[in-house]
Each structure stands twice: as C-alpha cells, then as structure tokens.
Amino acid sequence: MTPIQLGAADRAYRLTKELVLTGELPGGHLFSEGEIAGRLGVSRTPVREAFLRLQVEGLLNLIPKRGAVVVPVLPGEAEDVLDAREAVEAAAVQRLGRRPDLVPGALERLRAVLEAQRAHAEAGDLAAFVESDGRFHRTIVATGGNAVLLDFYATLADRQRRMNLHALSPIPARLPEIAEEHAALVAIIESGDFGAFAPALRAHLDRVHRR
Template identity: 70%
Template structure:
C-alpha cells in the first residue's frame, strides 16, 4: 500500500495496519506481531507499537503482551446498532433531499458514477475495493440530505461499515451482483420521489446483505 513520505513512521504504521484490518486482509481474531508490520515498512517496532495503541483505542485491536495484537471481531450487537443507525440516517437524508426536487437528478448521476466504480470492482473480484465503494455509495446518499450533523455522524460509521461489508460478502461472492442491482433500484426510487418506498427498499437491502 503506498504511503506518503511526509507521514511519520507511526502514522505510516497506523495507516497500513488499519487498512489491513478494514480490508479484511487481517481478519477478526487474527494474531500478528509488531515485527510483521515493522518489516513491511522498514521501520523499528517503536512506531508500530504506537500505532497499535491508537488502533486499540479505536477498538480495532486488542494488545497481547509480548505477542503482538489480535484483530478485534465485529461484535454482533454492534453490527445491528450500525444497521439501525444507517436505516434511520439514510432514510432521513432521502426525505430531506426530496424536498428539493431540482437536486435529485444530479444526486442520481453521482450515485450512478459510484455504482459504476463498484461494478468494475465486482468484475475484478476486488472485494476490499467493492466494500469501500459500497460505503461511498451510502455515504453519498447521506451527503445528499445536506444535514451537516448527520453527515458527520455517518462518517463515524465508515470504518465499521467497511469491515461489516467485507465480513458479509466475502463468503458469498455471488451476493455482489445482488448488491449492485439493489443499489441501482435505490437510485431509481430516489428519482421517483417516493421516500417511503426508499426506506422499505433500504431495509430489505441491508437485511439481505447483513442480516442473512
């Protein structure tokens, strides 16, 4: 993974390790050492230790003395909380967007551009990139609502969403075309101006992807 030369060694270790966790390359429950990350970056273990502490504070790692760190699994209860929050925020964003019909066409175009990128990732079988684009698609829906408070709140869910998507879709790659089709349907519903139908379709989409 490319890293900026302007970043400190600790920042580089933090960025790399976090990406490995969010992408699923380091899955929940996996034990790995400071030395593994230090070797990949060509740095000492001290900045890696600092990075691990930051990631433990973010509840992504659990430190194991003299052994390294274990990737924290996504707690089942937390996943359900995230899904409930997403339903509420995204549905509210669409209701708010539809109060300004003149903006709908531009938002639909933006969503379709993200969807096309997601389709390309699916064709390549690049699940981490697909999951990242999935998060961007839904974040774009929220941004369209124009509520600064909910946009910031939703941004705080981004890391959890990526991990949940990788976890949910990794074992069932045949689900990727289903996600793409449902995303396309969500865009069409937004264009139709039916906020209630969007909320129903969003719930079905999240249920099918994460609550199977």
C-alpha cells in the same frame, strides 16, 4: 519523537489498520509488533505507537509482552451499525424529498457511482466494489445536504468497510445483484416515493448483512 519516527508510526498505523479492515488480520488474531516492524523495515517503537492508536479506535486489544489481538466485529455491534446506517440514510432521503430542486443532481451523482460499481462487479474486483459500495451509501447521505448527518455517517466508515468485506467475501457471485439492488434504491428516489426508501433499504441491508 523525531519526524522520521512520526512518519514510521503513521505508516505502521495505516498498514495495520488496512490489514485489520480487509480481514487479512482477522478478528481474534494475535500478532506482534515485530511482524509489522519487519514488513516495514522499522523499529518496534513506531509500531507500538500505531498499536496504541488502533486500540483507542477499538480495533486492537494490546496484551503486554505478547502483542495485539484484533477485536472482532461482534453481532451486537454489527446490528448497531446497521441500525445507525438505516436511520441516517433514510433521514437523508426524507430531507431530499423536501428539496425537489436537489433531486436531479442527487440522481446524477448516484448513477455515476452506480455505473462504477457495476463495472467492478463485472470485473469481480471485490475490494473496488466494496469501496464503491461505501461511496454509494455516503452519496445518499450527502445528497440530503445535512452536514451533521454526513459527519456522523463518516464515523461509521471503517466499521462499514470491514462489515462489507466480511459479508461479501463469501458471496462474490452476488456482486452484480447487489449493484442492481442499489439501482432499485435510485429508482425509488427518482419516482418521488420517498416513503418507500426506508423499507427498501432495510430489505437490502437484510439480504447483505442479516441473511
């Protein structure tokens, strides 16, 4: 494959993945290579390569001679992702509690993300809010200083973003409330009551995703 084709395949991959993660191509939607090729002004060959990559990632199911179907987020998969997030974030905070020297820096980083998230909520910018939501929770994991946990958590990023957009799109008025729930999580870390973090995180995720 030539460099030009590789570039086209990468662009097709990025565009299609973005359309799936943002819900512009919703779960169960059937679409063709030609639709993406037409948007990018490329042939179907690099789009086919992009579709294959996305099938490996579990976002598309390919149907010969018809195109691709967006794989929906199934209830069982969503619950699995939430359970994994709870376990990783709670473990990170417990480790942070064993390293009090790391707490001031952790609070500074979390408050910076929270400030940006509050601004996005006030502006009603859902896409930016969701991005900052993911950054807030990744920062929680990062503050614990466990590289293995952080690497694992990164594998959940695409599912997390897709689930957040799905959960928050119908309730844009709740964005400021969700930002304040994040502020409450930060307050728990600041208080030093690290055992209270896991149930508070669980309640937060329940309200956003399991309502």
